[in-house]
Amino acid sequence: MFNLVKYISIFFLVSVNCYSQNNIKILDKAGFENLISQRSNKILLLNIWATWCVPCREEFPDLIKLNDIFKDKVDIIGISVDYPDEINSKIKPFAERLKINFNLFVNGIGNDEELINLVDKDWNGAIPATFIFDIDGKLVSKIYGKQDFESFKEIITKLIK
Amino acid sequence: MFKAIVINLIVISTIIFSYAFSLSTEKFENFTLKDYKGKEHSLSDYKNSKAIVLIFVATECPVSNAYNERMEKIYLDYKEKGVQLLGINSNKSESVSDIRNHAIKNNLTFTILKDDKNIIADKFKASFTPEVFVLDPDFNLLYHGRIDDSRREEDVKVQDLRSTLDEILSGKQISNPNTKAFGCTIKRV
Numbered sequence: 001m002f003n004l005v006k007y008i009s010i011f012f013l014v015s016v017n018c019y020s021q022n023n024i025k026i027l028d029k030a031g032f033e034n035l036i037s038q039r040s041n042k043i044l045l046l047n048i049w050a051t052w053c054v055p056c057r058e059e060f061p062d063l064i065k066l067n068d069i070f071k072d073k074v075d076i077i078g079i080s081v082d083y084p085d086e087i088n089s090k091i092k093p094f095a096e097r098l099k100i101n102f103n104l105f106v107n108g109i110g111n112d113e114e115l116i117n118l119v120d121k122d123w124n125g126a127i128p129a130t131f132i133f134d135i136d137g138k139l140v141s142k143i144y145g146k147q148d149f150e151s152f153k154e155i156i157t158k159l160i161k
Numbered sequence: 162m163f164k165a166i167v168i169n170l171i172v173i174s175t176i177i178f179s180y181a182f183s184l185s186t187e188k189f190e191n192f193t194l195k196d197y198k199g200k201e202h203s204l205s206d207y208k209n210s211k212a213i214v215l216i217f218v219a220t221e222c223p224v225s226n227a228y229n230e231r232m233e234k235i236y237l238d239y240k241e242k243g244v245q246l247l248g249i250n251s252n253k254s255e256s257v258s259d260i261r262n263h264a265i266k267n268n269l270t271f272t273i274l275k276d277d278k279n280i281i282a283d284k285f286k287a288s289f290t291p292e293v294f295v296l297d298p299d300f301n302l303l304y305h306g307r308i309d310d311s312r313r314e315e316d317v318k319v320q321d322l323r324s325t326l327d328e329i330l331s332g333k334q335i336s337n338p339n340t341k342a343f344g345c346t347i348k349r350v
Contacts, residue, residue: 050343052222052223052224052345053345053346054221054345055346055348081343083313111310111311111318112307112310112312112341112342112343113307113310113340113341113342116341116342116343117341123341124288124289124292124341125289125341125342125343125344126288126289126343126344126346126347127289127343127344127345127346128346144288145346146346
């Protein structure tokens, strides 16, 4: 009986943790700049995605796994380029279904082009795209297109050495 | 002596100007692809057009699909003005019959070409749908980027492709030759 209560409590705590991560906020320009600059001695892996993007959705299980392994050294953050009014209808259901264990934001920075240029002037906007910033907030890696767990792991491992 | 200096200056200026021009413009080679009815189309078939608009499209991409009506309307509005609009589908996962069925279902009457093995997408370095390239009749790149500034038609403030075509047709300089937007990644072989 005690064990059952313990397991239910652990399940409840884990669930609360997952869902509290999914308090999806709208990201404005100042918020974006804070994300980049306010590093707590961790590198930042910024994944730009959308619920309508199939390869983006396919990357998520690997990003979740990556967060489980590297969460002490890497902040993983997803910025969805869905619309802010789609948080409840599209983004949250997806996040809850996959039990996404890292923070998600939705683009609230004007039109697409503003966010694209803010992240990386060389990037043409094809998603998924992942950008890694070092602990000083310097962009050190640009990864265009869908990646798998091993390729993400290889890049991160090199950067945190 | 003076004549030699003038000739040298002209030659040097020409070289510098040609170099600068080659840096600022990108020229593409002719290519031939089949449409979903099996008919071959070459870029050179449209050399008499005032501009050639190539749009990399998809059948399954929600962003490309959000632009179906807008692309069709641009095609209809500008074809009488001498602008040729062609769709190119380079997605490996979308077959010729998918393209045909999608065009019929969505009343797309402009030509859509199938780019098997994404050879043309590679040549253009096209990476997402819908991605626009506007060429002059000699296949020099005039415009690259988005159709307009919002996936939601009701939120559009800037109609980049239409503005570009209007500028080309009126002989004006293109004010914004490069724009960006989010789109679906082209699924390559």
